Ligand SMILES: NS(=O)(=O)c1ncc[nH]1
């Protein structure tokens with residue numbers, strides 16, 4: 357699927373572009389729990405992923421992306437804060453050089469060692485990711501925090517494939533992976549807010565759905581993430597792919613809603 361290959365992940369992200377589109381609903385943010393507002397109208401999230409739509413993993417010089425076939429409505433999310441049905445196009449992670457930081461969002465300033473993003477686009481309204489990426493209600497990203505703990509058996513298949521995409525622009529076939537194994541058992545408790553992509557084009561098209569419950573991965577599994585490189589095989593100087601998160605952005609007038617009290 358072209359859902360993310362066309363998105364130029366400029367890096368390092370810390371060279372923030374001068375002009376940001378709109379600029380009043382940027383991501384990521386710190387979620388201040390006591391300022392979030394419980395919304396009883398938020399429905400449970402309905403996630404339906406088909407592992408047969410899993411296609412490949414590639415290193416785009418910013419993160420590694422697991423890409424899904426998004427030409428049909430086989431892997432979708434709806435419900436929750438979403439009015440429409442959204443198609444999964446890819447998932448990726450953000451992580452730190454150590455376990456003290458790495459996530460893009462934080463909860464009352466608490467950072468996690470890593471954060472999973474499952475990226476979906478509004479297939480009720482648009483026919484391509486590229487169309488949806490510039491529209492206000494075009495995208496929905498589910499974020500899940502990772503904590504260091506017991507080994508995540510479902511993640512291991514992905515970890516084992518990472519050495520094959522060590523360098524920027526490397527790609528391998530990767531199939532039959534069900535990303536619902538990366539969701540916490542309880543997906544009914546989440547925060548949601550209107551935000552943006554955290555990598556270029558930084559468009560303000562995202563309904564963020566940040567899970568309250570985290571998942572656990574082992575120290576060794578996360579160490580393999582850190583063995584990836586930002587740089588391509590040809591480059592003289594190799595740079596470890598770590599700290600690939602964006603600086604947090606101002607909340608401005610936004611309200612973060614919670615699906616739980
Ligand atoms: N990190 S993010 O999920 O906001 C994203 N997905 C595609 C481009 N940027």
Ligand SMILES: [Zn+2]
Nearest residue numbers: 448450473554
């Ligand atoms: Zn992301």
